[in-house]
Amino acid sequence: MIEIRDLHKYFGALHVLKGIDLDVQNGEVLSVIGASGSGKSTLLYCINGLEPIQQGSVIVDDTDVHAKGTDINKLRTKLGMVFQQWNSFPHLTALENVALAPKIVKGKSKAEARDIAAKQLIHVGLGEKLDVYPSALSGGQQQRLAIARALAMEPEYMLFDEATSALDPELVGEVLDTMRLLAEEGMTMICVTHEMGFARDVSDRVAFFHQGVMEEIGPPGQIFGDAQSEHTRKFLANVR
Amino acid sequence: MEPTVSFFSGFNVNDLWFLGEAALRTLWISMLSISIGTVLGVVCGWILYEGKLAATLTLAPFLDIFRSVPLIIQLVLFYNFAPIVGLNLDPFASGVVILSIYTAALVANVARGGIEAVGAPMRRAARSLGMTYWQDLRYVVFPIGGRAVFPAWVGVALGVMKDSALVSVLGYVELLKASQILITRTQEPFLILSIAGAFYFALSYPISRYSASLERRWAQ
Numbered sequence: 001m002i003e004i005r006d007l008h009k010y011f012g013a014l015h016v017l018k019g020i021d022l023d024v025q026n027g028e029v030l031s032v033i034g035a036s037g038s039g040k041s042t043l044l045y046c047i048n049g050l051e052p053i054q055q056g057s058v059i060v061d062d063t064d065v066h067a068k069g070t071d072i073n074k075l076r077t078k079l080g081m082v083f084q085q086w087n088s089f090p091h092l093t094a095l096e097n098v099a100l101a102p103k104i105v106k107g108k109s110k111a112e113a114r115d116i117a118a119k120q121l122i123h124v125g126l127g128e129k130l131d132v133y134p135s136a137l138s139g140g141q142q143q144r145l146a147i148a149r150a151l152a153m154e155p156e157y158m159l160f161d162e163a164t165s166a167l168d169p170e171l172v173g174e175v176l177d178t179m180r181l182l183a184e185e186g187m188t189m190i191c192v193t194h195e196m197g198f199a200r201d202v203s204d205r206v207a208f209f210h211q212g213v214m215e216e217i218g219p220p221g222q223i224f225g226d227a228q229s230e231h232t233r234k235f236l237a238n239v240r
Numbered sequence: 241m242e243p244t245v246s247f248f249s250g251f252n253v254n255d256l257w258f259l260g261e262a263a264l265r266t267l268w269i270s271m272l273s274i275s276i277g278t279v280l281g282v283v284c285g286w287i288l289y290e291g292k293l294a295a296t297l298t299l300a301p302f303l304d305i306f307r308s309v310p311l312i313i314q315l316v317l318f319y320n321f322a323p324i325v326g327l328n329l330d331p332f333a334s335g336v337v338i339l340s341i342y343t344a345a346l347v348a349n350v351a352r353g354g355i356e357a358v359g360a361p362m363r364r365a366a367r368s369l370g371m372t373y374w375q376d377l378r379y380v381v382f383p384i385g386g387r388a389v390f391p392a393w394v395g396v397a398l399g400v401m402k403d404s405a406l407v408s409v410l411g412y413v414e415l416l417k418a419s420q421i422l423i424t425r426t427q428e429p430f431l432i433l434s435i436a437g438a439f440y441f442a443l444s445y446p447i448s449r450y451s452a453s454l455e456r457r458w459a460q
């Protein structure tokens with residue numbers, strides 16, 4: 001379970017997250033929507049400790065992410081993250097991309113790491129591409145490679161930061177399908193997304209962010225059908 | 241008729257050996273200096289990249305000095321002033337010290353560029369997998385950044401190998417010094433300088449070829 005309490009984040013004088021309170025239950029799929037600059041990415045970075053916070057707390061399974069003594073690297077193996085930019089390691093094959101972290105972070109043997117990597121690549125539909133370098137993969141395939149790379153750490157949570165925003169339109173579907181598959185398998189997911197179809201069909205809840213505030217959160221039916229906040233309605237009217 | 245006995249005798253096979261040995265010495269002093277200088281340079285480049293104020297304020301000007309003062313002046317100054325501070329170094333050791341620092345000064349900029357070539361998003365992705373700062377550096381930044389600036393580094397290395405000829409001013413008998421000795425004896429500067437040039441070419445050509453093939457392999 002992820003528990004976020006009164007989270008404040010500043011970049012210098014810029015107040016980017018203004019007191020976020022949010023719980024994400026195990027097995028839940030939460031979509032986060034909102035205009036560009038509203039603090040969605042920053043929220044994810046605060047959850048896995050890529051950004052420090054100035055006030056409040058983030059607790060993941062009873063571990064305080066931002067506490068002094070926390071082994072943040074160990075904690076991050078629980079929190080897989082997929083970015084807008086897929087960031088494949090260009091000098092490694094698909095298999096090596098996925099096997100690297102299990103080997104060096106978790107200390108798996110070479111053979112074990114390869115097995116895990118092959119399993120996850122097959123999982124995301126890249127079983128044919130094990131020995132291919134990223135430069136020979138399409139954007140959609142590289143993004144699925146990034147998903148496999150995160151899954152190889154056997155995370156309990158997955159954070160997606162606009163995983164499809166940098167893709168050519170015809171490649172969006174295959175990545176959304178992979179995310180849908182993870183959701184069906186029961187993965188706990190926080191998905192920052194501009195894909196309203198995905199948010200409506202796949203998520204248990206949708207959160208709308210506006211200028212650093214979580215304005216509204218609820219089941220997709222409520223957010224898309226009966227939004228309480230003026231800002232939410234305006235935003236949804238514009239993206240449609 | 242008596243054959244003319246000359247103080248100057250012609251170029252012979254032994255002289256070729258002499259030059260060959262000198263070429264090995266050029267290779268040795270270059271390899272040593274380039275290796276030490278590269279390690280130092282990468283560390284300096286990393287310090288410059290991390291940009292901690294104090295380190296940058298002291299290190300950057302220090303490296304600038306070694307980059308901009310002609311190597312021959314550095315060599316002569318160091319060789320003559322080192323004994324004053326109690327360092328009694330022979331020409332070879334003095335050459336290695338100065339060539340290494342000179343290499344480090346050049347490599348520092350190359351290395352910083354290499355680290356910069358790996359963007360913040362790539363490094364965040366590595367850290368999000370649970371890699372430590374050092375694992376990210378070792379397994380992600382060095383291989384990716386290293387490939388990006390490898391051609392620049394090869395340029396530095398080949399340059400330093402040629403510049404190692406300047407150590408001859410300290411009396412170390414590498415390729416250029418050996419050529420000068422033979423020219424004085426044989427009075428055949430064109431022949432001997434051509435042979436010396438051919439040796440320099442033979443030393444650098446395989447390196448450029450090998451690095452070009454590496455680059456091709458990485459580019460796939």
Ligand SMILES: Nc1ncnc2c1ncn2[C@@H]1O[C@H](COP(=O)(O)OP(=O)(O)O)[C@@H](O)[C@H]1O
Nearest residue numbers: 011014016034035036037038039040041042043
């Ligand atoms: N590293 C940073 N330094 C300074 N400001 C930042 C940084 N990252 C994000 N911001 C600012 O924080 C605000 C929220 O950004 P972000 O979380 O990326 O929004 P979103 O993902 O919703 O588009 C924006 O105004 C952005 O300019």
Ligand SMILES: [Mg+2]
Nearest residue numbers: 040041042162
């Ligand atoms: Mg964003």
